[in-house]
Amino acid sequence: MHIVIMGCGRVGSKLAHILEDKGHSVAIIDQSPEAFRRLRGGFKGRRITGFGFDRDVLVEAGIEHASAFVAVSSGDNSNVISARVARETFGIDNVVARIYDSRRAEVYQRLGIPTVATVRWTADQMLRRLLPxxxxxxxxxxxxxxxxxxxxxxxxxxxxxxxxxxxxxxxxxxxxxxxxxxxxxxxxxxxxxxxxxxxxxxxxxxxxxxxxxxxxxxxxx
Structure with a gap:
């Protein structure tokens, strides 16, 4: 299965390594070439410099034959726009976007874009341990x-x-x-x-x- 990841931060690079270890092909997009330093030396996937909502960049990343798209950059707007382009333009059903604003996350969930609200999720995990x-x-x-x-x-x-x-x-x-x-x-x-x-x-x-x-x-x- 081919998976395209937007964002080569700590989460994106970790996902790329895990997916590759599980036998999937991976392409990872980031606007900063420096971000790819987080990838291990033996990483075999594609590294594409650009914006994840740019159609040409997505095509270069292999979006046309991808089975999934993940948006985990540091910007909520970029993540959601990229996820919508992947789904609506390229017909990728399996898309996930990371969102920091939990209120936005609920809105996009209702629009059919699965989201992970990282701040809310982390706070909830802490609360479950502090206040069972x-x-x-x-x-x-x-x-x-x-x-x-x-x-x-x-x-x-x-x-x-x-x-x-x-x-x-x-x-x-x-x-x-x-x-x-x-x-x-x-x-x-x-x-x-x-x-x-x-x-x-x-x-x-x-x-x-x-x-x-x-x-x-x-x-x-």
Missing amino acids: EGAEPLWRDPTGQVVLAELHVDSGWIGEKVTAIEEAAGTRVAFLSRMGEALVPTADTVIQDGDIVNVMAHTGDMQRINEAVSRRVERSE
Whole structure:
């Protein structure tokens, strides 16, 4: 698979190396020739100096036979414009743009341009570690109506079946994070100490769900 990357900063160069190691062909675009110094000596992909929204530059990068386009430059406008050119002019369906402004990210998601809002994402990751209860969701759909979220589960649930949490919270558990690995629960799966419970639910239901699982359950003898 051929992938075109706009932006040879730390993220772009890292992506280029990872993709090449996975056997993909890569072309990376940057307006500064100095940026290509971040690429390792054995990098086999193309290095194109120019702007990622310039059609001739994209053609030189092989956009016409590319399977994906990634825009990770330092400018929100450049990333979005480049992603739109790749999609609308060259018909690339698989495009992703990095956005620093989370408000813009939501708008472009609704326009069908997948985005990664790096500042918001980093802040959310920090919050999940600092404030496990009430932190921002792991993921939300472009409309903002559906979220994937970690739950702060009271220790009283340890030893109870996942189905008991689902019944109390009125939602389905998507998966458990157990010792760093994801586990899709079955009807017999029991909550263990250290498990992180992840649910998929409507945004408006999250307060009710959090309240339901943050209370210790009464165990039957």
